[in-house]
Amino acid sequence: MNILLVVPRLNIGGAETYVAMTAVALKQLGFTVSVASGGGMLADFLREKGIKHYFVPIRFNTALSAWMLEQIIRKNQIHIVHANSAAAGITAVQARQRVRVPVIYTAHGVFGHNAKEMTINQCDKIICVSEYVRQYAIEKGFTANKLITVYSGIDLNKFKPDIKKTSVIRNNLGIPEEAFTIAIVSRIKNLHNKGHADILKILEKYSGAQDWHLMVIGKGKGLWKLKYHIWKNNLNKRVHCMGHIVNVQDVLDGADAMVLPSNFETFGLVLAESMAMEKPVVTYAVGGTPEVVDHERTGFLVEKNNLDELYRRLCMLADSKNLRIEMGRQGRRWVENHFDSKIMTNKLVEIYQSLGR
Template sequence: MLKVLHIITQLVLGGAQDNTLITIAKHDRSKFHVHLASAPHGLWLERSKKVADVFYPISHLVNPISPLQDIIALIEIIRLLRREKFDIIHTHSSKAGILGRWAGRLAGIPVIVHTVHGFSFHDFMPTWKKQLYIFLERISRSCGDFYITVSELNRQEAVQLKFFKLDNSITIYSGIDFKKLDREVDLTLVKHQIGIPDKWQTIVSVGRLDAQKAPHFLIDAFAQVLSYYPETVLLLVGDGELRQELEAQVNRLNITSKVYFLGSREDVPEILKIADIFALSSLWEGLGRAMTEAMLVGKPVVVPAIYGIPEIVHHQETGLLFEAKNVEQLATHLVYLLQHPEERDRLGQNAKNLTRKLFDGDAMVRQIEEVYEKLLQEKIH
């Protein structure tokens, strides 16, 4: 049986983590003994220990760059790889991707695969910092045998940036567990538990309350929406360093009773199902996992036209797109959909039809395993 180790930086609630844990859970156990290494904290630590056959804590694996901790983490990973003699390591996220690939090369691991869930750099950071991240990715490219991206746009951009080549990479859309999304839900009860008044309309956003997700743009747009549709609530699912700042913004706009900060939740599918509209105001995204889940349950989405998002959100076909940071455009789209329930239904159904074909968790894992088997065969020959 082949020993595969997945390495990810942290076990916080996030798209990269959900993708990794679904992969680990669905691996074919008749072929693979599946291990996981990560920093030993985060809301999904217990879930991780349940799905992996063996879990290894890498205590010095941290975000962001920390030279001393990173060197110690690299040594920890090399020791683990030499001791356990894995056939394959599969790294996820930028920090674990760089350290894991270097450790794999130094430890002589036969097959090294890396998944790009989104880039660690973006246009809203200082140029020197962006260039540093690009440099680190370039010098690490020869340490990986094969690369997986979760959107074709990410793949094309990475090839242009010389992170890898077209012939040693593939796009595999991030699989989602449909069973979790399709379980029966009493929508009236969920609304009642959250405290949404009867017959009010609901806009839902799911994501960390941080600079990347930029929820303050959505709050500003929602304040405009309320002048047309006062019987509407905005549910913000997620937590982060901007929470107090956002609560102050809501207070300042005098819309405290209409914006619900729900924090991190384990019942996201249920909350998505009570939404009339799903909205995001992110500045950068790999693809947007919560957005994909909203589409999978047939919800219309209003999201920025950034990075991989337009690959699946086709404007006026499977959702509505707006220019990042354009609060007026975002507000206009939200008002339009609140005004036109038949258009919400049409976009939601189209979104569901498209995403059900592309984001099957079982199909994702089969594709990943085909990559492993092909690479191992090439090493033998």
Template sequence: MKRILFLVPRMNIGGAETYVYTAAKELRARGYEVFLASGGGRLADKLKAAGIRTFFVPVRQSKFLSVWRVSSIVKKYHIDVIHANSGAAGIIAARVKRNTSVPVVYTAHGILGNMEKEYVIDQLDQIICVSEYVRQDSIARGFHEDHLLVRYSGIDTERFTANEEERIRLRKEFGFDKDTLVLAMVSRIKNLEHKGHGHLLSMLDKYGRKENWKLLVIGKGNGLPLLKAKIRVMHLSDKVLCLGHRTDVEHLLNAADLTVLPSHFETFGLVLAEGMAMGKPAIAFSVGGTPEIVKDGETGFLVEKDNEKELYERIKQLDSDRSLLKQFSENGIRWIRSQFTNRRMVDELEVIYHKLSP
């Protein structure tokens, strides 16, 4: 069976990290020899505990050392395909390819913005775009169209499955009553603008003070101290709970009714798909790849970017019409399980791997 080496800068919370974690576990279950080279993190530790060989590679700290280290791994373990994730990993993989001739798959989780550094990625064997939006943007930036494939990220639907007993227990633990509408936002907190944390606070301040709503904020980052300070200053501590970095997101989502993501930019919106897999309708700004994952008016709502009033109105609509919320919930589960499963994603990866390394 083929030997696949995943290369990624870090393995904590995030779309690329979750993608690698999900794909690596599923490939190993199918009999592949899977290896991971990364800067470490909680998900790397979990893969190691699952029997996957992991290596520390300082992807963001030293290109020279990373190229040497990955080249050594490729030669020692007779790697058949490198699967790189993130611009920094792609640049390193391109140099390793020159040293070893091993084929390289690159998944573009974000926009390729620094062409001076990232142009070498276009020389790789296959570029997977996580949305049609990413593919079109890459073509516009000069990437060769025949290198680009759209393959959506997959959700571990066994992991992201609703549990009613957990829902009851968690809501009791958090002090939510049965009528409380609970919103969940899962993301890194780089600042208050990037993923829209500031928009949610502003929306709650302007329109939501009288509503029986609670917001669960899951994630950490440099913007977390400012977020907590703003919550205190705006007197929203009774409405917003910051839970920090968690690796049991699927556990916490049981407490929620909706997932919200008023980002300024998204290439896909993995957390929205994870929420929908658990029956949590998604409400997001219509930006980037979110229209490809959220079926507006069927599995959730797409809102005009920066429109806090419309954001409030769409949340209020589902709060006021719980039968519609239930219908969206059921639609979302069917939609994700038909189009965005981890098994389907890995089926598609297998085709690519075997094409590059027969």
């Protein structure tokens, strides 16, 4: 089967990483795979893997992009179009109106907010990355029997712990060997969207957290505000801004736990990645996070905006290395059983084959 994966861009992000990982996995299974996007650093990665990339300016001109997709579909005798993100889904639906080919859409976030996004209901199958997203789509009026939950997968060969790296990472950052260290991995849109402000407040205000360290992995428009806040509150020696890191698994070994007090998550891929690295996770119970974290076994789910409870759960981890180790091991097993990329890929293949007959 010839599969065309479509995504607006190929910079680092949840949907983009999903597309790159899926493309490589499908190629290894013998599928002919190509990708259409507006470009980005992952496009070069795909070319190195022998996967053809087509430039299509999806976010800038839907009509032109739909026409370009039509030409790619016809030229390459594409059997399945698999779109990712609302813009890609809308574009693929328009192309489908001119060329008969099944279209699958993976919803990496909630959708159906306007008339354009409602056209995604014309897709043959809609994959939701969490049951939360599926139920949300049903409430929005999408056809229930088109919707299927397939959790995003983790490459367990890539995300695996290596305790020998811990000392090296901490030495490079100036973190004491025995200091309880938490990590947050996300785009920094602002200080509140992913909960950076909540973590900083704990480091500032709570007496038991005065020796804790924080690794901030990611960048975004809010980074300068974050750095100013760190400087203003004399947290420079305990908060380490590491910027954007492509292979985040290379630095997660430096942390004892991962925290993600987001306002909202449709799934929370970084939670699964951290658990694969045998890190206990602490997150607000929002959106799809309760489907990712097995509460009190692989980490803790906390009521949104409950800073005292967030601090209490982090204290439990700070006070017990044995608890961190046991939760980390449970987390790895949990990911192996539920979020292995092989599970996801096999389910995708089943969907492709059901539509491509």
